[in-house]
Each structure stands twice: as structure tokens, then as C-alpha cells.
Amino acid sequence: QITLKESGPTMVKPTQTLTLTCTVSGFSLSTSGVSVGWIRQPPGKALEWLALIYWDDDKRYSPSLKSRLLVTKDTSKNQVVLIMTNMDPVDTATYYCAQSPVLEWFAFDSWGQGTLVTVSS
Amino acid sequence: EIVLTQSPGTLSLSPGERATLSCRASQSVSSSYLAWYQQKPGQGPRLLIYAASRRATGIPDRFSGSGSGTDFTLTISRLEPEDFAVYYCQQFGSSVCSFGQGTKLEIK
Numbered sequence: 508q509i510t511l512k513e514s515g516p517t518m519v520k521p522t523q524t525l526t527l528t529c530t531v532s533g534f535s536l537s538t539s540g541v542s543v544g545w546i547r548q549p550p551g552k553a554l555e556w557l558a559l560i561y562w563d564d565d566k567r568y569s570p571s572l573k574s575r576l577l578v579t580k581d582t583s584k585n586q587v588v589l590i591m592t593n594m595d596p597v598d599t600a601t602y603y604c605a606q607s608p609v610l611e612w613f614a615f616d617s618w619g620q621g622t623l624v625t626v627s628s
Numbered sequence: 629e630i631v632l633t634q635s636p637g638t639l640s641l642s643p644g645e646r647a648t649l650s651c652r653a654s655q656s657v658s659s660s661y662l663a664w665y666q667q668k669p670g671q672g673p674r675l676l677i678y679a680a681s682r683r684a685t686g687i688p689d690r691f692s693g694s695g696s697g698t699d700f701t702l703t704i705s706r707l708e709p710e711d712f713a714v715y716y717c718q719q720f721g722s723s724v725c726s727f728g729q730g731t732k733l734e735i736k
Contacts, residue, residue, distance in 0.1 A: 614663035
């Protein structure tokens with residue numbers, strides 16, 4: 508059974524850096540074709556893709572947020588980490604990690620439960 | 629960056645009716661990289677359709693996807709009470725992923 512679980516602070520202050528961890532089980536981050544993405548959803552709004560990391564450590568970022576994002580993984584710990592700098596109240600959202608299992612097609616077929624991050628002074 | 633536009637924004641239908649949701653891309657999208665998700669209040673998204681027309685594991689056959697190029701459709705043949713939710717399309721192209729703004733399917 509594949510599971511993903513997000514963890515990190517529930518609140519950060521403006522200008523601070525957010526670090527979120529996605530801990531996965533039921534698959535390996537080094538399996539060929541696997542990728543893990545980060546997606547967020549402000550309250551009452553649509554889903555927004557942030558970043559993606561592949562099994563081979565290749566990375567992709569949302570063009571509009573690229574300067575503020577870093578995604579890394581630790582295969583031995585089964586963890587994917589998202590770092591977002593210079594947080595602002597508009598970054599208040601539920602942050603999800605999700606897995607796409609193969610290269611032949613792309614879709615997030617397993618999701619974490621999400622973690623709500625509030626940005627406020 | 630490919631922009632996905634979903635229509636309508638809100639769809640009001642009754643159980644038993646047929647629902648047709650549209651997703652239009654600003655540029656051509658590979659069918660292998662077009663997916664649909666369902667999201668209910670307080671829950672995370674659930675994958676319904678991948679590769680434009682393939683049902684994900686455990687998804688009832690009343691859900692179907694079709695389309696190619698820039699126009700894609702999610703069809704629910706006969707609405708069940710549990711189908712009323714928000715639906716998103718998503719694409720991955722030119723190394724960038726994007727979601728549509730969603731269609732809310734509500735009970736009439």
C-alpha cells in the first residue's frame with residue numbers, strides 16, 4: 508500500500524522560510540519512472556502545482572515560483588523535502604505531496620492528506 | 629506554460645443525469661499527460677482518469693474521459709449522490725505541470 512504524509516510547521520511568519528517533508532512508504536524513491544510532486548491549495552481555491560522530483564534526481568519547478576523553491580529527496584529516509592523561501596500571507600494553503608508512478612503517462616495517483624500552512628505575523 | 633480552462637465553472641444537475649465537463653488547453657497536450665481528479669470538501673484530490681481516457685484503479689465505469697490536442701472531456705454517465713464534488717483537469721507538458729481552475733458539480 509502506497510502512502511505519503513506531509514509534515515512541517517502549521518504556521519510561519521512573513522519572510523520566513525518554509526520546510527515541508529513528505530515521508531513515503533510502499534514504494535522506493537529510486538524506482539525508475541517514479542516522481543513526487545508538491546501541490547498546494549489556498550482555502551477555497553484551486554490546486555496549484557509547485558515542484559516535481561524524479562527518481563533520478565531531475566527536478567522541475569513552477570515558473571512563477573521557481574526562484575523561491577527547492578525540492579530534494581533522501582532515498583534512504585524515504586523523504587522528499589520542499590523548501591519555500593520568503594513566505595507571504597498569500598502562501599497560506601494546504602500543501603500536498605503526491606506520487607506519479609511511471610514515465611509512460613503522468614498523473615498523481617497517490618496523495619498525502621495535506622498539511623495546512625498559515626502565514627501570519 | 630500551458631493554461632487549462634475548465635467549463636462550466638459550476639454545473640447544476642440532478643442524480644441520474646449525465647454530466648459533461650470540459651477542459652481546454654492553451655496549447656496542444658499529449659494525451660498521455662492529461663488527467664482528471666475529483667475533490668470533495670475537506671478531502672484531498674482523487675485521481676479519476678489518466679492518459680486522457682484510462683480509468684484509475686477502483687473508479688466506476690460511469691466515469692469516462694475523452695479528447696485530444698487542446699480539448700478534453702470528462703463525462704459522468706449517470707450521476708450518483710457521491711459524485712457531487714469539484715473536478716480538476718491537469719496536464720504535464722514542456723516540463724511544467726498545471727491544473728485547471730475546477731468545475732463544481734452541484735445538486736440541482
